Amino acid sequence: MIISFKLIPVRPMPLPPRHSPCNVHHRYWEVFMRKFRTFLLLVSLASVFLAASCGPGNIDSTDLSGGGGGPSIITLTLGAAAIGNSGSTTASATVTDSSSSPLPNITVDFAVGTAGAGGFSPAASAVTDAAGVATVTFTAFPAGDDSVVNITATVTLSGGGTIVDIASLTIGAPPPPVPANMSLVISPLTINITGTATVTATATDAGGNPAYNTNITLTIIAGALLGSFDNLDPLADTVTVLSDANGQIIATFYAESTSGTVTIQADAAPASTTASLSITSNPFAVALVATDDTLTTAQSTALTATVQNVAGNPVQDGTIVSFAITAGDPAAGTFSSATATTVVGVAQVTFTASASVTGAVVVTASAGTAPVVSGTELITITQAGAGSIEFVSASPNVIGIQGSGTQDNSTVTFIVKDVNNNPMSGEPVDFTLYGPVGAYLGSGGTTDNQSTAADGTVTTILHSGMVAGPARIVASLTNDPAIITSSGNISIGGGVPSASHFDLAASRFNLEGLACLNVSTSISSYMSDRFKNYNILTGTSVSFTTEGGAIDASAVTGSTGIASATLRTQAPYPEDVNPAAWETVAAGLQYTVGTRTYNPRDGWVTVLVTTTGEETFIDENADGVYTAADTFTPAVHDLGEPFIDSDDSGTRVAGELFFDWPSYVPGGVAGTHQTGNTVWDDQIPIHESITLLFTGPPHVSSNTSRIRTTAGGSGNINIPVGGTETFDVYVSDINLNSLIGGTTVAVSTTNGTLAVFGGSPLPDGVFTGPAVFFATLTNGNTSGSAQIATLSAKVTWPSACGTVIVEYVYPGIITLDP
Template sequence: MIKGWLRKTIHCTATCLLATALIACGGSGGSGDSDGGGFIGGGQTTDYTLSLKLGDNNDPVELKSGEQTSLTVSLTEGGAAVSGTVISVAASGAQVEPSSLTSNANGEAVFTLTAGDASGAATLTASVEGPSGTVEESVSFNVIGRAPPELGLKLVDLSRQPLAEITPTKKGVLEVTVSGGESAAVAQQVISALTTIGKLIPESGTALTDDTGYTYFIIEADGSDGAGTATASLTVGEQVIEASLNFSISSRLPYRLNVTLLDAQDEALSVVETGETVIVSVLVAHEDSGEPIANQLVSIAAGDLGAVTPTAGTTITDEAGVAQFKLAVSQTTGTFEITISATFAGGSAMERLNVDVIQANRSLGYFDNAGDFVEAVLLINPDKELSPGGSASITLGVVNDAGERVTSEETVTLSSNCLLSGAASIEPSSPVTFVGQTALTYTASGCSGNDTLTATLESTGAEASGVITLSEVIAETIRFEVATPEIIAIRDTGSASDLSESAAVTFQITDIDGNPVSNSRVNFSLGQDIGGIALYCQNDAFCQYSSNSDAVAGRSTRTSDRSDLDGLVTARVLSGFVASPVRIIAYVDLNENGKQDEGEPASSSKSLVITTGLPDQNSVSLSASVLNIEGAYEADGKQAIITVRMADKFNNPVPDGTPATFTTELGSIVGSCLTQAGACSVEWTSQSPRASDTVDRYSAPITIFENIDNDTPSRYRCPSHLEAYGPCPDDIGDETVNPPGAPRGGRSTLLVTAIGEESFIDKNANGRYDEGEYWTNLTEAFVDHNEDNRYTPVQRDNCIDPVAADDVCLAGFEEIFTDYNFNGVFDLNNTPSAAENSSLPDGLFNGVLCQPEDAATGICSRELLSVSDSLVLINSFSNADNFTLMAINSALLEPTALQGGRTYTLYVADVFNNPPSAESTISYQGSGRCDVITPVPTIGDTSRAGAFAVSFAVSTADGEDATAEPDQVSILLTLPSGSQTVRTYSCDVEEPPEPVNCNDPQFSPPPAACQA
């Protein structure tokens, strides 16, 4: 406090006592003027006096740091106030503003004084330039400084829970708090931090405190292990305040990788064999809890152990946390290392497994016709002499020590003297790699005599051999040239599949030098005679027929012909009624006795394939690139790619060039395509028509609002809720769901048809339809507009006159069918009727796999028909105003308000009750004390009739005070176009209890809250 004036007076008087001194004082002893005005009469200088006063009339005892008061400096001369003179003030331990002022009329200058931060004495010094020099005066007072701020330091995790150890998966948060008394500033303070271990973020090591005095640093594991110290510091003036804490870091990841080798039966293996295919199974789990980790990328490195599948060496764990790789073990024995690794947030985990590979026990030989294995012997066919240039089929197989055909790849090297000299060749060339069994073609090209062929198994050294006898007939050889085509159709199906039912198999006869030999008689026979496969032969005694009808048709079991000038001779193979491979055996009949004698050159063709080439009903599949097409109801030109895939009874892709025909209910579609590799595609495009003319004229598509629209029928009823309108997850146009049914809007049925056969269950696996086998009977194909699986104009009653027809009839009134037999009538193909109590359908099986004798007796039919498939496209909207969102509660009603802790079902549909298109999104926005706690749903691509449905749960902050925002939930639908619509529901929230006045006399007895 200030208690009064502090006055210090300094008189500056100079008297010249001596003449020399008078001269030094600026005069010669007289009263003349001087530049400084240093003399006033009698030889005495003017006296300036400075007086300093702090505050108002009180002596200052002490000021607190930052406290302000006034400093008044008075200047007098001989007791009179001096005005207009500049007075300066300097300060130590305090601040004075301004640093100088001009004295006023009272000779005073008033300054503002602010006490400094540091405790201790502060000094103020005022100065003025007087006539005789500088005049100064000082005053001191005591400053009580602020208490220094305090620095708090904690290490917590990202959830702000105390943390003692940092790991790769658990970062540390260094929480720094600046606090201080006496209004010390805590905001926007620069905090410096450093750590002796781990990685500090930010790397600058500095951060500013927020308005509450907090700031944070992140400490991450850096691969090191041990303990360290984190230090934070704050500089205040010249004082540095520090705080430290100790912590530890571990580089250990909390995950484990368990690696197991499994065989094909999922049995664990301790060792593996060369050439074996095994499973490397990796379990990824949490170290402590053992909980599996799904969808984790796992990598494998097998080195020289073998080849890994997938070849990229990576795969993803399943829901059980298991990732599996196939490993084809190499042929090298020894101990190898498998390295398994997985990268997690915070680092990588790795596991190594040593695998011992032992030599596999393998035997080489062949399987005879009974399926028995003949060890160490090669099967050579034909086993007759081969002429130079002739070929033989060499069959060999590999078994394990249990006599079972191996399932892993094996490599075999073949050798013989003729092969070594180049006088014979093997196709494919040696060494050859195969699984279980293979066949090769041995071709002689100048060798004669006996050629011992030896096959050596690379993995074990096992051998098998056989002797090929090469004809000494120097002038003649026969070899297979070509088969055209290599794939032919089952008999009587070629016209439907565009495949030929026969193939020309050509051989060439040459002499020992490879020159063509003409006019040589060559006899042909079938390698296998099943299902009526034949060789064409007529007007030759060599022909051999199974029946008179075969004789008429020239279908023989053998045939003969002579080579032309180029040495070429051809036999024609005729397909039978069974899908099968077939080879042709040919030999040169040197003595023309009609049989193969010893020494006559022989050869075999490559395999031909006989198949139906026709799609069967259950192998026709129609798909679309998009099923729910946004904007197709509103705009032309929206497109979808429609793809059909077709296969035959044996699920082989139909031949290239098989035609498929398309029809659509609405929009337009390219009419046909030709298959490549069993599939082909066309484009569907949105345009008119977009609805049925008949429905528009005599009725209307059912909508979700028609019960509240007086201009539309009232047909709406939703089995899934009790509201009279709105989106419904059920197909409200289906007569079985919402009787009596109604036309649907915005839906287009597409149909694809092809010529094919019905599907059947081949119980005895003979590749043919047999009496009593179950099949699917087909009507003629039709475009099913009303999606009732019936051809409405024929298969529904009272659908002839649209005026009298019901809604379902009207919806299918414009259906069209594929008139396969061009008789102008929709054929049900349901005659004859099935026997009483039979599980078989009415009608007959239709297909080329009906045996001719069964067709002749009426058991089945070889006539073809239309096979088909269909799908529905939704012509959707791009404007979200056409969609409605509705929540339904457990009472199957739309709630007036949502309740916390309850689950609701959200239904979303357009006006026709179709779901929104794929990639549309639904989002929830809570407000006030109400929110949705269910994840955002995904809307898939579907053409299913009915609204999109998803459940959501609501939570409310019951008992809490209301906020400025309303208690409600908004549900937003956003279409891929960006168009949006929203539905908002209020929430019922329990209000906090009213405060109780326990002194209120109306309470008798007092409330429980007042009795505590």
């Protein structure tokens, strides 16, 4: 069979094919050829194969193109992509062969895809010129709808088939760009009430081009009651305007008569943005009123400035108002503040008249800028009379008797005020002393007279004598004795610490010193003289010594008669001492391991505190000094030399550290401990001791931390149904001392019902022996068979050097009978 074929170049187009499906394949291969001409031969071979596959009845053997130079490509170009109704545009079709050479004298047919859209002139077809171009004019009909139509250019090939190109044309007004961005400008950003601002919104598309002919809506989304977009309608909080060629709208915002912040939103879907402006309430008028416009010297009055805006309403809060004396003597008074800010239109200050200037002054309140508005008030000031005398201070309020080595005089101050409670100067004052024998005022005697200073104060000097006791000074006005007052009691003291007024305290008593270093506690001494005055003892030196650990050697009392030192845990440790009579085996307060016997006092630490003071005596004649008429009982009052009571017996034994008396104390023998000298000493080391505990972690043994029945048993026991058994749970360190404060103890059982009595966590303190908890176990067994109950204690020891948890159980078997 002989098969002849020809490639027919056909451009794809949206019109229905005029030939068989084979021709459709030809057309699409030709498109591919046009785009990749360098592969033309390869495509032609593929077309041969495709044509052969279609069968002998579908092959066109006529050479429609007249050889390889026939029409192959048509390109349609419109003079304008869009025209209005009745508008025109050219439609030019360029025809070339397969090598892109122009073809003249080719007829091109033009058509519009939408009926009634318009027509072509001079005709719907044209012949290509020497450049291969055929041109017609398309004119849209006046009554056409806005639309997009397809213009087609077609060349019909001589052997059948066509080549076609299509171009789109918009008829009528084009749709406005889609807004993508929105800007909003308010000018100015701050306006006064009843003022206006220009609001400009600009919309652009994604490419930054103006979004013209677009509805843009302005809406007041915050502060709607503060203004509107219509001067005649205060509720007009929204406005919609079509954007101009620049994608812009301009509106006017009209402020009402209230200040605040307004937020405006501009919308043109999907673009949106917001901006805010402030509405201020500038001052327009100020009214100034004084609570009292007639004052006496040094008297005060409130000044109230009411500031209104142009609408007669209060200006916005925070408006600054300035106050000044604008007429009269500027020294006639002062203001509590030169400026004040308004709250609901009101600003207040206090005007205080001078204590020495009288007359009339004009005070002015001013607000605003450009212009400044102000209001005035006339205030008249007259001289005030005396009204009172008051006690101010006694410095110091405790003095020593003469010869005590401490300050023996006090400056006593009063103040005289007028009827307006303001200080008065130049007022004479009479003073009268009531106190112990020998005390006097000024240069001598029990009376004095002085005049007040410019600040209204007046002073007299109290001097002590040889007798201690309370002193009181009465002050009255010379010109008006009925105005009178008293200083209250001023103490004239002995001036040295008294042995019977000496105490010690610790911030913490039980320290984990057997296991941890540098655990600290503060030891404080509290002292006063024999008249119970502590502030006379400022600067008194106090010495500290400890049996165990280390402590500050000395401290000095402050104004309250207290001196403190810090003790820390370290070597040396408490001495191993023999059990005291009360530390018995039966009491569970001692046990022996090898050659050592352990007891609670093995963990006790004695801290000795000393200072120089006087021994106690009974002042039988109340003259404030020790005389032969007074009682001193050596067995009660006589002090021995201070010592460290290491064995806690209360009496010094050989080997215990002691401190010799200074040489000024009679009866001392160097190197020999003295228990007293049988005479009253006004200077002698007075001393006190305090006991602390150095303890360790929980220690479990049959003598220390353990669980026993209350009867002392540790063997197997049976508890009948409904019956109970009581147990003692002991918690201690190796020396049988209770553990540090904060230690927790949890007692539990595996069966039965348990009730536990005792304090957990453990308190701080020095206690004699272990902490003991009482536990009652009740048998509620209903199972029909015996149950075994394990009774256990869990101790958590929160030391400074780490937490330790110890658990132990009752050693015997506890059976809960069925």
